[in-house]
Each structure stands twice: as structure tokens, then as C-alpha cells.
Amino acid sequence: MCKMVPVNEPLWNGNEKKYLCECIDTGWISSEGPFIKKFEKSMAEYIGRKYAIAVTNGTAALELAVIALELSEGDEVIMPSFTIISCAQSLVKAGVKPVLVDSELDTFNMKVEDIESKITKNTKAIMVVHIYGLPVDMDPVLEIAKKYNLKIIEDAAEMHGQTYKGKMCGSFGDISIFSFYPNKHITTGEGGMVLCNNEVLVRRCESLRNLCFIPGKRFVHKELGWNLRMTNIQAALGVAQLERINEFVTKKRWIGKTYHELLKDIDVIILPILKKDFAENIYLVFPIVLKDVCGKNAEEVMKELGQLEIGTRPFFLPMHKQPVFNKMGLFLNDELPNSEKLYEKGFYIPSGMAITIEQMQEVSNNLHKVLI
Missing domain, CATH: 3.40.640.10 (Type I PLP-dependent aspartate aminotransferase-like (Major domain))
Incomplete structure (x- = not known):
């Protein structure tokens, strides 16, 4: 391993x-x-x-x-x-x-x-x-x-x-x-x-x-x-x-595009969009959202990847679901389905500035094991 x-x-x-x-x-x-x-x-x-x-x-x-x-x-x-x-x-x-x-x-x-x-x-x-x-x-x-x-x-x-x-x-x-x-x-x-x-x-x-x-x-x-x-x-x-910000942005965009190629055949995930008409993605992280047809949620997938020595992080728990705010009486009637779905289905994979192509291939191989 x-x-x-x-x-x-x-x-x-x-x-x-x-x-x-x-x-x-x-x-x-x-x-x-x-x-x-x-x-x-x-x-x-x-x-x-x-x-x-x-x-x-x-x-x-x-x-x-x-x-x-x-x-x-x-x-x-x-x-x-x-x-x-x-x-x-x-x-x-x-x-x-x-x-x-x-x-x-x-x-x-x-x-x-x-x-x-x-x-x-x-x-x-x-x-x-x-x-x-x-x-x-x-x-x-x-x-x-x-x-x-x-x-x-x-x-x-x-x-x-x-x-x-x-x-x-x-x-x-x-x-x-x-x-x-x-x-x-x-x-x-x-x-x-x-x-x-x-x-x-x-x-x-x-x-x-x-x-x-x-x-x-x-x-x-x-x-x-x-x-x-x-x-x-x-x-x-x-x-x-x-001093190196332009280099770092270029590196992050390379990471994003490389992952797109490595993971494009996994049918049960949604990959981040490459760009909008007003901006090209700079990939702070490489986020993945599980489709509804996937039989697992984000927590389950992250646990399996962790057992395979692949680091992950969950998406944000929305503010209207935060226990500390609910105890204050805040957001108790808020219904924000997209935010809730992103938390349930979303996570991100290794994409730090120092990541290598070999590490990205290892991440891809293990994602395929878990999701295909």
C-alpha cells in the first residue's frame, strides 16, 4: 500500500x-x-x-x-x-x-x-x-x-x-x-x-x-x-x-484538468465545472458530488477512501443545520435543499499545491475501487 x-x-x-x-x-x-x-x-x-x-x-x-x-x-x-x-x-x-x-x-x-x-x-x-x-x-x-x-x-x-x-x-x-x-x-x-x-x-x-x-x-x-x-x-x-501566485494558479488548474481526465469515466459522480462565462475555475479544492444513483453518501465514501490511505474532507454543514445556531433559536424554519444535498453528497479529494501526478493517479485508482 x-x-x-x-x-x-x-x-x-x-x-x-x-x-x-x-x-x-x-x-x-x-x-x-x-x-x-x-x-x-x-x-x-x-x-x-x-x-x-x-x-x-x-x-x-x-x-x-x-x-x-x-x-x-x-x-x-x-x-x-x-x-x-x-x-x-x-x-x-x-x-x-x-x-x-x-x-x-x-x-x-x-x-x-x-x-x-x-x-x-x-x-x-x-x-x-x-x-x-x-x-x-x-x-x-x-x-x-x-x-x-x-x-x-x-x-x-x-x-x-x-x-x-x-x-x-x-x-x-x-x-x-x-x-x-x-x-x-x-x-x-x-x-x-x-x-x-x-x-x-x-x-x-x-x-x-x-x-x-x-x-x-x-x-x-x-x-x-x-x-x-x-x-x-x-x-x-x-x-x-x-511572489509565485501566478505559478500556483497555473498548477491548481493543471490539477483540476488532470483529475477531470482521470475521473471522467466514473458515472456516479459530478465533477466541478471547468469555467463559467465570467471565470475559469482555480480549484481551491477538487470537489466531488455523488449523484443520486450512487448507493453511498459522502461520509461512507470518505471512510472507505480513508481505509485506502486517501485523505478527504467533507463539504460544509450548512449554517441552518448547525447545532450551535439552532440552540440559539436561529434558522429553525429555513429550508435550503441545495445546501443540505451538497453536505450529504459532497466531499473533496487531495489537491494541495505539492501534489504529484503519481499521487493523483493513486487517488484516482482508489476512487475507482470505491465507486465502480
């Missing part, structure tokens, strides 16, 4: 070691080192934003975005049910009510056509979450936001290097965020970033990130913030990774 094929493994064969050694040699390991500003500036320029604020993780970035927009108790934000809990959590912790929409079965993204019917007098924003490799169809979202004077929080955590009609994802929101978790196209181990074009928002985020220290009176505080500072060591990794 072959060695375990992990669901993700990043690539560290660029300037990462060189920049890490520079941090150690100079003594700049904390959040005040020079790689912080370099990473923020490089990311802002790459995305096409005026400002970027590096933070500890994507969840922290979302929470900063919500607070910076001054969303508060009684406000409502429309968002997809099929996403990671960080999105809804950032709202609930601020006293904001998440209002959920279902997702498309082919792109996994929120059903844009359902947004307008969810708008009430309390709606203040739309949280757009790009899922797995293709962006949300942004033009109609932007039209709705303009029509009803709504803010857009853009969760581009999974979209490093992706574009919508030629414009970078992460550049559409009033405020946008990225994550640098190890499964992302750019990783700093853990890390996140907030981006915007508004100087008031960026100054607010910078203050909240740094315990709301008052300039010139470091240990005097007029409000409570957080310590969400990224370290210089993490930022050094980010700078090295960002």
Missing part, C-alpha cells in the same frame, strides 16, 4: 526559507517587522486595493470587517448557508442577524437570484462568499447593493488569484477579506487580511487589530479591541508565496 496521500500539502520551495532566516538574523520576529508592511503593500497592489491590514486568520478578518462597518444588533446581513461557520459567527457575535440563501449545485456559490426577496428594512449588507474555486456572479449582486444602498462584505478567503470578468476577486466589496490557511493558494500557516479603499475603515481596522492603543499614549485605551496582529515570520512566508 502506498503512503498516505494527504488532502493538502503546501509548497515551500521558493524564498520562504531565505526570508525566514532574514527574520531570525535581524531579530524581527514580532508584528512590527518589515515583512508586515511589505506583505500588506504587495497584497493590496496585487488585488487592486488602496489598503490592506494583515491579521491572525480569516475569521479575525471577517470579525474586523463586521465591526468596522459598524453593523450592530438588529441589523441583518444576507449570506449563503453553504459556507464555513466563520461567516455567520462574525455576524452573530456582533449581534447581527444572518439571513440565509441557498446555493447553486454546480458552482456551490450563493443563489444570487434569491437575494432580493430576503431584503427587509433591517438589511444593511450582503456577505458574498466565493466557494471552492469559482466566484459568485458579482454584477447582479452589485446592482442589488446599489439599488438598496447595501454594503458588500466580500469573503475572498478561497480566491487568491481568481478574477471575475478580468477583475481580481477581493476588489469588489466595500470591505474584503482573505485567509492564508495552509490549503489556500497563498499560505502563511495561519493568517488573514482585510482590504478596502476607505481610509476611515482601514484606520478603524488597524486600531481594533492592535488593542485600540492610542497613538502617542500606548497604554491608554478608550475602547476594547483585540490582539489580531500577524507576525513578521508569517508575513515573510506570505511575501514569498505571493
Whole structure:
């Protein structure tokens, strides 16, 4: 039996070691080192934003975005049910009510056509979450936001290097965020970033990130913030990774197309779509959805693959099915069948940046064993 094929493994064969050694040699390991500003500036320029604020993780970035927009108790934000809990959590912790929409079965993204019917007098924003490799169809979202004077929080955590009609994802929101978790196209181990074009928002985020220290009176505080500072060591990794983003996107698209060829004869699965008219898939992960004719659910298939030393991950449990929110009395009457089906039928297979063709063939061989 072959060695375990992990669901993700990043690539560290660029300037990462060189920049890490520079941090150690100079003594700049904390959040005040020079790689912080370099990473923020490089990311802002790459995305096409005026400002970027590096933070500890994507969840922290979302929470900063919500607070910076001054969303508060009684406000409502429309968002997809099929996403990671960080999105809804950032709202609930601020006293904001998440209002959920279902997702498309082919792109996994929120059903844009359902947004307008969810708008009430309390709606203040739309949280757009790009899922797995293709962006949300942004033009109609932007039209709705303009029509009803709504803010857009853009969760581009999974979209490093992706574009919508030629414009970078992460550049559409009033405020946008990225994550640098190890499964992302750019990783700093853990890390996140907030981006915007508004100087008031960026100054607010910078203050909240740094315990709301008052300039010139470091240990005097007029409000409570957080310590969400990224370290210089993490930022050094980010700078090295960002230098190779185009290479990484190309590699991910090769992985996606290779899997399409290897798995196209398995009749009981639905493979991710290669592209929409507004974007080509960049495959954060390689997601697979089991057809109804398959006699197994995703959990069963993942268990069998695990026994064959193939790593997998389940799809998101939708927000309206999360026990923690149901105990709060949230989403008890929501019916979002696509999101529920994706969770029951969906999973993803190894597709990390460091994966080899031999590993992909091993994954394919074992998927054939399990599903044919």
C-alpha cells in the first residue's frame, strides 16, 4: 500500500526559507517587522486595493470587517448557508442577524437570484462568499447593493488569484477579506487580511487589530479591541508565496484538468465545472458530488477512501443545520435543499499545491475501487 496521500500539502520551495532566516538574523520576529508592511503593500497592489491590514486568520478578518462597518444588533446581513461557520459567527457575535440563501449545485456559490426577496428594512449588507474555486456572479449582486444602498462584505478567503470578468476577486466589496490557511493558494500557516479603499475603515481596522492603543499614549485605551496582529515570520512566508501566485494558479488548474481526465469515466459522480462565462475555475479544492444513483453518501465514501490511505474532507454543514445556531433559536424554519444535498453528497479529494501526478493517479485508482 502506498503512503498516505494527504488532502493538502503546501509548497515551500521558493524564498520562504531565505526570508525566514532574514527574520531570525535581524531579530524581527514580532508584528512590527518589515515583512508586515511589505506583505500588506504587495497584497493590496496585487488585488487592486488602496489598503490592506494583515491579521491572525480569516475569521479575525471577517470579525474586523463586521465591526468596522459598524453593523450592530438588529441589523441583518444576507449570506449563503453553504459556507464555513466563520461567516455567520462574525455576524452573530456582533449581534447581527444572518439571513440565509441557498446555493447553486454546480458552482456551490450563493443563489444570487434569491437575494432580493430576503431584503427587509433591517438589511444593511450582503456577505458574498466565493466557494471552492469559482466566484459568485458579482454584477447582479452589485446592482442589488446599489439599488438598496447595501454594503458588500466580500469573503475572498478561497480566491487568491481568481478574477471575475478580468477583475481580481477581493476588489469588489466595500470591505474584503482573505485567509492564508495552509490549503489556500497563498499560505502563511495561519493568517488573514482585510482590504478596502476607505481610509476611515482601514484606520478603524488597524486600531481594533492592535488593542485600540492610542497613538502617542500606548497604554491608554478608550475602547476594547483585540490582539489580531500577524507576525513578521508569517508575513515573510506570505511575501514569498505571493511572489509565485501566478505559478500556483497555473498548477491548481493543471490539477483540476488532470483529475477531470482521470475521473471522467466514473458515472456516479459530478465533477466541478471547468469555467463559467465570467471565470475559469482555480480549484481551491477538487470537489466531488455523488449523484443520486450512487448507493453511498459522502461520509461512507470518505471512510472507505480513508481505509485506502486517501485523505478527504467533507463539504460544509450548512449554517441552518448547525447545532450551535439552532440552540440559539436561529434558522429553525429555513429550508435550503441545495445546501443540505451538497453536505450529504459532497466531499473533496487531495489537491494541495505539492501534489504529484503519481499521487493523483493513486487517488484516482482508489476512487475507482470505491465507486465502480
